[in-house]
Structures are given as structure tokens and as C-alpha cells.
Amino acid sequence: MEYFLHADSQGEIEKRKKWLHKEFFPRGEGQMLGDYSVVKCKKIFSDFEKMKADPVDVADLMLFYVEIGCRFTLAYGDIDEPFYASFARYFDKTMKYIRANNLMSAYRYRAKKIVDSVYDDVGWGFPDELLDSYNKYVAK
Template identity: 25%
Template sequence: MKRTIKSLKQNELLALINGLQKLNNENRDYIQAFLNKEASAPSLEIYKKRIRKALEDTMDEDWSFEIEADKCEKTLKAYFSATDDNLGYAELLVLTVELANQITLDYGDIDEEYYDQVEDWYLTAAKQLLSLNKQAIDVKPMVKRLQKVFESTDGIGWCYHDTLGDIFYEYLDKIK
């Protein structure tokens, strides 16, 4: 496919991009974020809305929970792929953890699979923040947000609180 794309004339490439952006909102948002890397704030807001929507859809009409992990993962990867914005990616990760954690605070104990997914996002966010901190980027506000998530989980089952605590103290405690 690379060879074919490289052989396209400018007008053909523009038609392809235009067609892709008209095909669906995800393509449009990706292309917009890719082309506007320098001004990532508007793109970040679009991707935050996507994360919120995916997690709002977590609870179905039977009051059972099915985390939209694939939608969240796809959104996280698309943003980073389009922008290479490490700080924005960290913000999306922290937001994802906060929103997913709020679901269990609002509705009670869920299940191990749910907590495993949130723990994975928490770990990824912690590693991302540690990496940014090593680059002299101020991540303290996001670290405080993850600390608040950890502290809010006391008493929640499936070793969820313990795992978040282990991650926090291993990666983030020194950044505060």
C-alpha cells in the first residue's frame, strides 16, 4: 500500500484524504489532529469527549457493566498516533482512569475484569507521567489526580485499591 500511496498525484492524494474524512467522524478527527499538531488543545478536547462517551456507555440497561475498553484504547492510540503529544496522551490516560474509577464509586463493586482494565490504564498513565517528569515537564497536577483516584478506592474489592497503591508508590510518590 505504501508504494501505491507514494505513486499518487497530489490531486489523487487530496481526494483520498477528503474521502477518508467524509467516511466517518473518527477519520475526520484523526486527520484534523494530525494536521494541527501544533495546536493540540482542540484535538485533545475531541478525544476527551470520545473517552467520556465510551465510558458513559459502560452501564447497560440491565445494570450490568461492560467496559468499553476497546473504544477507549482505540481513542487513546488514535490521539497519540495523530499528534505525538505525550502530555496530551497522559491527560487522556488520567481522564480515562478517573472516569472509569468514578463508575465503581457511583455504582459499587463491579468485577475483576473491570478492575484489571482500570489498573492497566493506571499503570500506563503512571509510566507516562514518570517519563514526562524525567523530561522536566510538570506533571504534578496529574499525579495528584491519580493519587486522589487511589485514595478514593479504599475498601473496594478484587485487590483494586492495593494494586493502585503499589503502582502509585512505585512510580509516582516521589513526583508529588
């Protein structure tokens, strides 16, 4: 499969990161609660994947999505259980993708930083689910 060169897709990644950030923080972080759309977020990813982006770039964008979700819950407090379940599943999917594409050495510390960012401040068992996924794929 032919991929975008990593350097060529940086503009596309940054554009999509801005779109994702705006979905969660339409007025900037720390401002009024955003009303994000899972459908819009999925479209941002599916359009990027259709471009046959390099797996390094796909993993970067996937991790960014989980990072922004964690920042969202830290900014606005307790969300609902479906929110946490969705992000836990997506983190697991992301870690599986990283492992399958032999990118663990590039993303291991960033993924652990995500887990650590919510470990003491978020409930619903969410941090434990993230840690379980992290350990499952890093240990392989």
C-alpha cells in the same frame, strides 16, 4: 519528534474525553448502566497517539480514562475482577508514562486523587494496586 502545541490539541483532547465519557455513561452519570467497549476506548487512544500529541496531552487523556473508570465503578458498584485488573494495569502504564516523560510534578496530585477516590469504597484489592503503582513511580 515534533508535537502538537499543547494549546492546539485542547480541542482534540476534549473531543476524546467526551467520547470516553459517553462510552461509560451513554445517558449521563447516574443513569442506566453503560455498556462500554474497550476496543472503542483503545481506538480513541491510538488515534490520538498517531496525531503525535504532546506527552502532556497524552498523560492528561490517560489519567482521564482511569478517572472515568473509577467513576464508573463508584456509580454502579461492584464490577468484575477483569475490569479492575485492566484499570490497575492501565494506571500503572499511565504512571510509568508520566514518569518517563518527566511529568510527575504536573500530574502527581491528580494521580493521588484517583487513588483516594476509590480507596474506601472499592474491593478486589483495586485501591491497593493503584496505590502501589502510584508509590512505585512517585518515589523514583
